[in-house]
Amino acid sequence: MKILVTIILAFGIPFLHAQEVLKGNVVDAKNQEVVISTIVTNLSSGAKARVDIAGGFALKAQLQDSIRITATDYDTLLFVVTDFTAKQYKIRNLVLVMDDVDIIRDKYEDFDIGIPPVITSSRIHYGKSEFIPLKNLSGAKSTGNPRELYAKVPGLNIWESDGAGIQVGVGGRGLSPNRTANFNTRQNGYDISADALGYPESYYTPPVEALKEIQITRGSAALQFGTQFGGLLNFVLKDANTDRLIDFTSRTTGGSFGYLGTYNRVSGGKKRFYYQAYHQYKRGNGYRPNGGFYQHQAFAQIGYKFTENIDWKLEYTKMNYLTQQSGGLTDQQFNEDSRQSIRDRNWFAVDWNLLATHFDYEISKKTHLNVRAFGMKSTRESLGFLGKINQADIGGFRKLIYGDFKNYGTEARLMRKYDAKIKATDINGALLFGARAYEGHTVSKEGLASAGDDADFRFNTPDDVDNSNFSFPSRNMSLFIDQVVLIKKWTINAGVRYEHIKSGTEGYYYQYNLHPLLGDTIDRFQISDSRSTTRNVFLGGAGASYSLKNGAKIYGNVSQNYRAINFNDIRINNPNLTIDTNIQDEYGATFELGYKGMIDNFFFIDAGAFYIFYGDKIGLAPDGLKRQRTNIGNARNMGIEAVAELDVLKIFNRKQKKALRVFANVAYIDARYITSKEPSLIGNRVEYVAPFIVRSGLKYKTEKLSLQFQGSYTSDQFSDASNSVNPSGDALYGVIPSYFVCDFSAKYEWNKTFQIEAGINNVFDAKYFTRRATAYPGPGIIPSNGRSLYLTLQIHLQSKK
Template sequence: MKTTYTTAALLLGLSAAAQEAPATTFADDSTAPRTKYLTEITVVGRNSKSDYQQLPEIVGTSIYAGKKNALIVLDNVQGNVVTNTMRQVLAKVPGIHVWESDASGVQIGIAARGLSPNRSWEFNVRQNGYDIAADPFGYPEAYYNPQLQAVQRIEVVRGQGSLQYGPQFGGMVNYILRNGSEITKPFEFETQQTFGSNRLFNSYNAVGGTSGKVHYYAFFDHRAGDGWRQNSRYLSDAGFGTVTYRLTKQFSLSAELMRSHIRSQQAGGLTDAQFAQNAQQSFRARNWMDITWTNPALTATWQLNENTRWTTKLSATIGDRNSVGFMPGAGIRVADTINKATLAYNNRVLNEDSYRNYVLESRFITDYRLGLMNNTVSFGVRGYTGNTHRLAEGKGTTGSDYDMSLAPGGRYDRDINFGSQNVAAFVENIFRINKKLLLIPGVRYEWLKGDASGRIGYKANGQDSLLQNVSRSRSFVLAGVGAEYHVTPLTEIYASYAQAYRPIQFANLQAPAAINYVVDQELKDSKGYNVDLGYRGKVRNFLQFDVSAFYLQYNNRIGNVTENGVTRVTNVGNSVSQGFEGYVEFNPVRAFTTSTTADLIVFGSYSYLDARYKQQSNKALENKRVENAPQDIFRGGITAGYKGFLITGQVSHVGATFSDANNTEAASANGQVGLIPSYTVTDLSASYKFGKGFTLKAGVNNLADKRYFTRRAGGYPGPGILPADGRTAFVSIGAKF
């Protein structure tokens, strides 16, 4: 199989086998020829200043032909990567809705096409190709996301990606970590130190090297600060190490380990009146969240021949999520004050989750001849087992610092075990009908099982109130088809249709045995499909674009229905999301001059979304707008550069959204329900490369000091309005030796 070096990867590969690639240099990514096949070992694009690329038809053992996708190269992002500012990092991916409610971006919440950004749970979130969410089936919240300084690139795949990666209507987001595979000497040291507003300090340090058949890379990242709001201190430490041993030129083994610890003070929510008075204020000083995440992985890669590649990955997620705080049912309207009877604060509430998940995935890809054309088939299998142990509603101490100790005589009201198992297999094929037309059908088989058992409370006599004996197993097949037609060597029309699903969540399996609250025994997974039709590509080296229309059918949405005094967890109806997503980037310097020292990049991304409830059992919701679904999202900017200097101005506009399915406009007294107004934010950043391996970066987020919010929380970490940050600034210096 022929390998052509192109735009898709920058500088680095995914494995140490990059050292086997022949040295090739291009003046710029945009001038590279079109890719037919790209392995995970590509070294290209050293002089490109663009952070946005398209994924080629094939990367490693994965097929991306015909799919709506984007590749973000972090080294070229002109923005605040240190604080995971996703509106800047994903500015060129149209339609990405970002929740900006965590200090310093310690947790990332993104979505698209009218889906919820809640900890990115509508995406299949991966790191280096393996799952990192709490449980990708029963509880797909991504409590941990890698620090973006440690990320080499981000792959975003919509629609048909569900056939290769499984659940989630939103598609797949894969964070590819730096592994130093471009390092050819025995030892190299990299460091970046950042200082910023609100006592922000970040220190990223890495070492790597190659010696004989062994390649290694490791980093440690520390970040801490006070946060823009009161009571929003945070601390984040992350360490990663990987070693690759090449037994032969064709076969390699890699081992990696990531460990992350985050502790953040939760400032809590605000009412609308409090937000208008002072968005930085906080009425919760005793709320904390603590997250410890460990991800080990072993990968075997075998390049059987020029046309055939096989990978097997064994990975695990060992995570703990703890929270402690004063969280009364009435929300922020209840003040956290000294109890006059005890002369102390009231007891806080404790919640502990432990996640233990193990995954084996094996994938195979090969070329074969059919008629006159060379076709490609990729197939794989997956086995998964996971357990979540949840201790909830414990009686904590009356203290103020992070403390998960039970009060004397205290206990956890809830003690529940959730289990999930999965076996899956997929096959996808590229039929090259001729030199211009590709047809890519695929199919995926899924077997899923989820169960729940344990205590959900105590009865009046003090005995345990046990969970219903709940277990759900099912199997089904998902199918899809994609197509590409190459209009020119660098542009193509693409289209895809793919079925998707969202399994029943753990929360839907824990109804008590009480007669007034039941789980529908016929409860079904949410199913539907994505359709994409677009045109994308490049015009020489000065213009790239991707414009498309989409349609997302989301059936069997799960919700609560109350009838005759009984609340039933059931499938309430369907929703439809449809609209337009477009991105264009233009470089007038390359278009109209021959300058090699100056650069100018102008870009814009825009999405129009019409997301509404359809065919509802609750007719009051018929044709209502889906919550958290802005009609318009626009992000644009200009990057100007001369030699080693770059400066970027960027604007982000997000339309108004509703916080509930009833489309309530008037704000509730507790701030949990109501309209989320539109907002426009401007950011400015600059960088300068000097000497040999030295870089200076600086920037200002929210230059106009706009007051806005992206989320009304119904519970933790609110409840109430969670304000986004006002104006902040940073400066950072980096070096390689």
């Protein structure tokens, strides 16, 4: 009997211990957020468990078993089971430790400034990378006021073509803001412009209400994404809330000039599946007569984690809008009444469709593969009378410009992290390999359309349009390698990119012989044009940074740039311009040196200097009574830029929860032509470069209330390379006077369910303009909006976990 009892105790007690279940949840040590990619392993038994969407896990174990917790980009946590009480386990972000920014990230976020880690799963960040977190953004989110949105990014010149955020144009460091064409513009990492090489203009901008953050990457780090002088502008949409089955947000905004905007979003997750979708609608009468508009934007995403190491998602984006265009004004008309409109037959319509898929595979803790494929099918239509603004529109047939854009591509990235020890010195780093294949096809047609005043986008002779009909095929293959090494306080990087570019044009245009007195058509000739060009381009970049106390850095970078000519440069028929048939690609290089850091938790500063060499810059040069789009010559943009912010209350009490912050964003840019085929242009200022851009503001914030007042100043700038001071009679050329605009915004959160926002844009009703358009939405001066008010009500509902 004693022997039987001994046998039962010997075998039964371990069995009983094996039935115990270790429970707990895993969170990020810094922000307390769930780390859903976490694996919990019992090293003693080999059993594994993956945390659920709430971060929880349950794993069979017994006393004294060794447990390991691992997650991508996090330190491994090891412990021994001493009891079975449910606990919270905190793991530290490995990437942040490598970059020595650790808790500094949280301090930056208090200032509404993002600080990216040097290494993430499939990207490397260094040098001049600016992340704009939008969680606590103050301002008109529904209309996407760019003055508030980019308030803390120095050196950005902004074109304001409408007051509803439909078309936003930004350019940095003296680069043209025209539809953000000097940035490599992406959404969630994939292209959204019409044609990334052949026509890199962005007619689509995602709604601010849907964004998690905006990423601006300049310098050598931008070579991972393309060749553009401006670098990367990436709109990152909010992640699906995988912690709930249903998370619903509804926002309704009403404002001046008949503005109404609605935004509704739903997201959630169940086990390994997650989803989200949103729809935004906005319409208004416009600030000026003949300026009404409506816009729809929709987005849907589904995702599935096949295993703890494999994640896949599919995204579809849809946008369409129709806007009547008030047209431009002459300088005299603007001075008399900036709200008037003398065009009532001009319309603009866009239909944008994007499809993308993402595949992420964590091959090992240090090796990650990301593959994204994307495609776009979209159209853009401009209809109206394009004669000079000092010409009366007496009726008759209007001109229709139709663009059909199709492109698709895929990009693969393989990240390999490594660590080593040389003579007791820890070395960490990562090597990023990437490849990209891209194919684009654009069709552009110009011809006569209806003589009415409605939005009738149909050619009179669709089978043989009476101006031009061209297709523009393009093909791009690229390879890039980027490496970053962290040695003590040094971060050293280098990268190289190879581009194979093939582009061409095929089609015809008509040349008309007109009667010298009557202006009637005597004869017309169809002229065919078919050509193709292939380029192989190698670009390189390198940089280094040195970490100081509190995560501050001194950094320097150099990188090469390249910009291919696009069909807008070579084929669009504009009665106000001529085109140089020998126009060439642009090339250059960017140099930067800066300091970025924080004193304790109350003062932040990012200051630097830059120099851009811009070879064969394309612009508008004198050509008789018109202007010619041509390679004007070589230019150089140089300047200093700084943004600083001080939390006054935290000077006296570091633990103060309220905040009273004042910020200043200052940029000085001297951009001039240093060589030119036209000697009179040498030494002239580059067009659309304001020497001084200053934005400053004051923000008061409590747990529930936020108030902000901001001012934006932009000094005068020229609209063409000849630096015409006195405006031309058609208002196409001349100086753009300096302007100062103030905005006020307020936000109050009653609780997690209800939130209200209100504000006044252009508080003092300043009368100003930011551009002289040579075509749509002009020609002529495009007045910016006067004073406007808005009010937003937000409702946020969630299901139980």
